[in-house]
Amino acid sequence: MKQEAKTAAGAPATLWDRTRQLASQEILATALRLFTEQGYDETTIAQIAREAGVSQRTLFRYFGTKEDLLGGDQDRFGQVLTDAVGEQPADVGVWEALRAGIAAVQVLHDSREQALERFRLLHNTASLRAGWLEKRLRFQEDLLPLVEARMGTAGGGADPRGRAVLATAFACLDAASMTWVANDGKGDIMDLYDECLAAVRG
Amino acid sequence: MKQEAKTAAGAPATLWDRTRQLASQEILATALRLFTEQGYDETTIAQIAREAGVSQRTLFRYFGTKEDLLGGDQDRFGQVLTDAVGEQPADVGVWEALRAGIAAVQVLHDSREQALERFRLLHNTASLRAGWLEKRLRFQEDLLPLVEARMGTAGGGADPRGRAVLATAFACLDAASMTWVANDGKGDIMDLYDECLAAVRG
DNA sequence: GACAGTCTGGCAGCGACTGCCAACCATGCT
DNA sequence: AGCATGGTTGGCAGTCGCTGCCAGACTGTC
Incomplete structure (x- = not known):
């Protein structure tokens, strides 16, 4: 839920948080890539989740909305x-x-x-x-x-x-x-x- | 769906057009009523269709979008x-x-x-x-x-x-x-x- | 009355999104 | 090391807006 995103440099907090952040970045990067490649409407959540290596359910836990994948x-x-x-x-x-x-x-x-x-x-x-x-x-x-x-x-x-x-x-x-x-x-x-x-x- | 077999009075346009217009008005009125009564997001297309006496499929043929039910x-x-x-x-x-x-x-x-x-x-x-x-x-x-x-x-x-x-x-x-x-x-x-x-x- | 052209409703399906539940695993305590 | 804990994950089912498809009912015409 709440996350001290203060991981500017070092101080990697707990292993969990690091994993979370990594997954988050991976999802974001994949989404942005697919959006620019084939368009926003033509990209499905299922595809992003698949290529990012997470389940749809987890994706929606990180970013509550498809729009959030772009704006960050x-x-x-x-x-x-x-x-x-x-x-x-x-x-x-x-x-x-x-x-x-x-x-x-x-x-x-x-x-x-x-x-x-x-x-x-x-x-x-x-x-x-x-x-x-x-x-x-x-x-x-x-x-x-x-x-x-x-x-x-x-x-x-x-x-x-x-x-x-x-x-x-x-x-x-x-x-x-x-x-x-x-x-x-x-x-x-x-x-x-x-x-x-x-x-x-x- | 049902229709007044008589409609003897006046026949300006074809029966089809009259029925269409009637249905359209009925849908619009029902939608506006439900929206103001219980809110837009809380009103489902299924409910509007049911109370207006048409199928969802027909409703979407008249108004392509839920938003169109408000703005007209x-x-x-x-x-x-x-x-x-x-x-x-x-x-x-x-x-x-x-x-x-x-x-x-x-x-x-x-x-x-x-x-x-x-x-x-x-x-x-x-x-x-x-x-x-x-x-x-x-x-x-x-x-x-x-x-x-x-x-x-x-x-x-x-x-x-x-x-x-x-x-x-x-x-x-x-x-x-x-x-x-x-x-x-x-x-x-x-x-x-x-x-x-x-x-x-x- | 037969035919053609519309309109209708139901069904299946897609995509975004949510709730629920079982499995998982890093962490903290003993 | 062993174990309980609590946050995390993924899958499944379901909702809602919306679309394509198909069979059946209807209107208007000959």
Whole structure:
């Protein structure tokens, strides 16, 4: 259940945890390979489990959902995002604070290639896109109180402005990443994000 | 299944078509009732089919997807939207044109109550939210060329600004409708939308 | 009344996902 | 070393959304 994934270097904890982590990596690698090879929808859980050498039941214990096999740690995304935004000084504006959060998330990507590969899958697969948008919406919900506090709007559901600012920031991130993928990973996502915001806010 | 052997009154279309339409309405009404009564995820296709008096197979022939039982004509939404935007005079700005399109869609709702009921289900059910966002993304893709033409940006994937403006407009609509639902349908969605845009671009 | 074209329901099956249960095995205690 | 413990695993059955297939019932036409 809960795992201190602090196995950065050495300190291999118990043998169990090491085995767990190994299996987890194996499953993740197999899934990503098959997804890029033959597409997300065309890859079945049974196939991933077979090629990774585990049972379907175990696979579902590691990753509760087929989607989780791609995103890996989307939950950590949300964590890093809200943390980064929350840690911004109080005198920083909303837009700047959100920018800082988004920038913090970008650092989490392992490599440009892997990020590009994942984004490409995400943008080209309807079911994945849907799931991702849904998760992103939950991040927005988590961020909402922070944003409203920074804007001075009382929120409580009556004032739409906090939600609007938040949704716009993510919308720009969306546009930026889609353009980034369309350009085969050329340029920097944050630059594109800035360009998007500038286009929107004049 | 059973049918009124008489139906003497009026015969505008063939009996087939009439039966079909009747069954369709019956299914739709049953589905909406069960969804609001016990929730979307807790309602099975088998239950809807049983209470509507048709087989599952037939139900799936009428509505290809469980989601289709709620939205009904989401496709028409997109149609009206793109038509309205496209029909705006050439000298109208992007933001204004998009606003006109969104306003055109609002007219399609049957009644305030029904719209509120549907929106409530939509915003409270994760799977539905995901599907809706996905479909909305497709609308954005349809709208993109129109927006880029109006902005003078030669899209082709290289320029993110068209996508950014588009996504922002929808983001504001999202924030507006969520606030509308949170306030139990009080006020006008378009007013909230304007407020959102002002907060973003102000 | 016979024929053709639809529509329907039932059945089997796929894929994602879950609950249950028996077998397993690293770990800790004696 | 021996043994109990508790987390881990895999298989089996089952649910739910959804599809292909096939036989039978129905409507409309000649």
